[in-house]
Amino acid sequence: MGEHLIAMPDIGEGIAEAELAEWFVKMGEFVHEDAVLAAVTTDKATTEIPSPVTGRVVWLGAEAGDVVAVGAPLIRLAVEDAGDAGQVPDGLPVTNADQPSPAPGRDPAAGHREGGKASASPAVRHRACKAGIDLGRVPGSGPSGRVTHEDLDAYLTGGARGTGTPSPSPNTTVEQIKVTGVRRKIAEKMTLAASRIPHITYVEEVDVTALEDLRSALNANRRAERPKLTLLPVLMRALVRAIADHPHLNALYDDEAGILHQHGSVHIGVATQTPAGLVVPVIRHVEARDLWDCAAELNRVTEAARTGSATRQELSGSTITITSLGALGGIASTPIINHPEVAIIGVNRIAMRPVWNGAAFIPRKMMNLSSSFDHRVIDGWDAAVFVQRIKTLLETPALIFVDA
Numbered sequence: 001m002g003e004h005l006i007a008m009p010d011i012g013e014g015i016a017e018a019e020l021a022e023w024f025v026k027m028g029e030f031v032h033e034d035a036v037l038a039a040v041t042t043d044k045a046t047t048e049i050p051s052p053v054t055g056r057v058v059w060l061g062a063e064a065g066d067v068v069a070v071g072a073p074l075i076r077l078a079v080e081d082a083g084d085a086g087q088v089p090d091g092l093p094v095t096n097a098d099q100p101s102p103a104p105g106r107d108p109a110a111g112h113r114e115g116g117k118a119s120a121s122p123a124v125r126h127r128a129c130k131a132g133i134d135l136g137r138v139p140g141s142g143p144s145g146r147v148t149h150e151d152l153d154a155y156l157t158g159g160a161r162g163t164g165t166p167s168p169s170p171n172t173t174v175e176q177i178k179v180t181g182v183r184r185k186i187a188e189k190m191t192l193a194a195s196r197i198p199h200i201t202y203v204e205e206v207d208v209t210a211l212e213d214l215r216s217a218l219n220a221n222r223r224a225e226r227p228k229l230t231l232l233p234v235l236m237r238a239l240v241r242a243i244a245d246h247p248h249l250n251a252l253y254d255d256e257a258g259i260l261h262q263h264g265s266v267h268i269g270v271a272t273q274t275p276a277g278l279v280v281p282v283i284r285h286v287e288a289r290d291l292w293d294c295a296a297e298l299n300r301v302t303e304a305a306r307t308g309s310a311t312r313q314e315l316s317g318s319t320i321t322i323t324s325l326g327a328l329g330g331i332a333s334t335p336i337i338n339h340p341e342v343a344i345i346g347v348n349r350i351a352m353r354p355v356w357n358g359a360a361f362i363p364r365k366m367m368n369l370s371s372s373f374d375h376r377v378i379d380g381w382d383a384a385v386f387v388q389r390i391k392t393l394l395e396t397p398a399l400i401f402v403d404a
Contacts, residue, residue: 004053004077006037008068011047017069018042020062021181025075030056037075040068041181046276046308055079065180070271118289120147125175127152132168169251182277193339196255198375201334202383204391208350209365211397218291226292232270233294235322235347237400238393240287244319246386250319252340253377258340260377269318269338280338281305282318291401322347333370342377344388346370 008018018040025037033054039046055077062068120128120135124147128135131152138155140147154379178186207230215229222229243250243266251262265286267281281301286294304310321338335346348368354361369390373383393400
């Protein structure tokens with residue numbers, strides 16, 4: 001019997017440290033070679049760390065949320081002699097569902113009450129909390145007595161005890177949830193932006209009836225290999241035209257040095273909701289892309305962000321950002337600037353509204369733009385003129401595609 005030390009691996013791209021997002025193993029657990037031990041997060045990208053050996057966990061060098069330097073000790077495994085490699089010592093649980101049933105003589109429910117707290121996924125805990133159920137009273141059939149959705153279903157229907165649905169009881173639990181991984185990165189970035197940038201938010205309504213008619217026509221007649229157009233690629237092209245008249249809006253402000261870096265390249269970040277939280281993939285050099293190319297690249301980088309496969313370059317380097325909640329976009333919003341940029345364009349939902357044309361009310365497709373600007377370097381007048389230019393382009397979409 002010996003020990004195998006696993007250090008924080010070098011994930012590449014010059015990363016010196018990474019945040020431990022989640023452990024998939026626990027002390028005393030037996031793991032097979034290639035089983036996933038942990039997930040680590042760097043610059044919004046998450047990487048899984050597999051086990052290079054088979055063994056039993058005897059030491060964990062960090063907790064979820066800790067930042068660990070590359071090369072620092074992360075986990076130790078007790079490993080068998082070469083002749084016993086791959087064998088599971090008697091009575092040891094196996095991680096990643098390698099053990100289909102509890103070890104002989106082991107109480108399936110015993111493990112999930114260790115320390116007075118039931119073992120269950122966040123989804124199961126949420127269901128139990130809503131139903132007023134103490135998970136410690138629910139027999140668990142999962143590995144090490146983990147309570148599953150099926151266990152909770154059986155308890156709720158009385159199948160576990162042969163009784164009726166238990167009466168709700170007061171729920172006095174308080175669960176402490178450490179903010180880690182992407183969620184912590186978001187918190188840090190939002191705190192930085194809100195504390196350093198004096199925001200000014202400007203809201204304007206836009207008649208997108210003609211734009212929506214054009215978009216529908218383009219989608220109906222597009223070639224098979226072209227992606228379906230949403231509003232965002234059109235807005236991206238409108239931003240390029242508006243920035244040509246107002247280049248100081250496409251800039252990064254170094255507030256430590258007091259220098260505004262005005263960029264010729266238009267790299268547009270698009271705030272994207274993912275299972276891990278909000279990230280901002282970047283469509284680079286929008287000034288050099290046509291409408292269909294913008295749509296294709298938008299689809300590619302946002303899908304990479306949602307699946308966690310986006311690279312650092314795809315998640316950094318934006319010079320201006322668009323944020324949109326689609327159908328949930330509401331009437332207006334107050335978007336927070338993606339520091340160190342100086343402007344963010346917020347898209348609210350499209351709704352049919354009655355609009356007075358001078359003689360009668362007519363139905364029009366209307367949408368609000370809610371945009372925020374860094375008031376240290378952008379005056380309210382300049383912000384308003386910039387948004388009005390975008391409004392003109394969206395309301396007369398032909399202007400987006402003709403030469404100046």
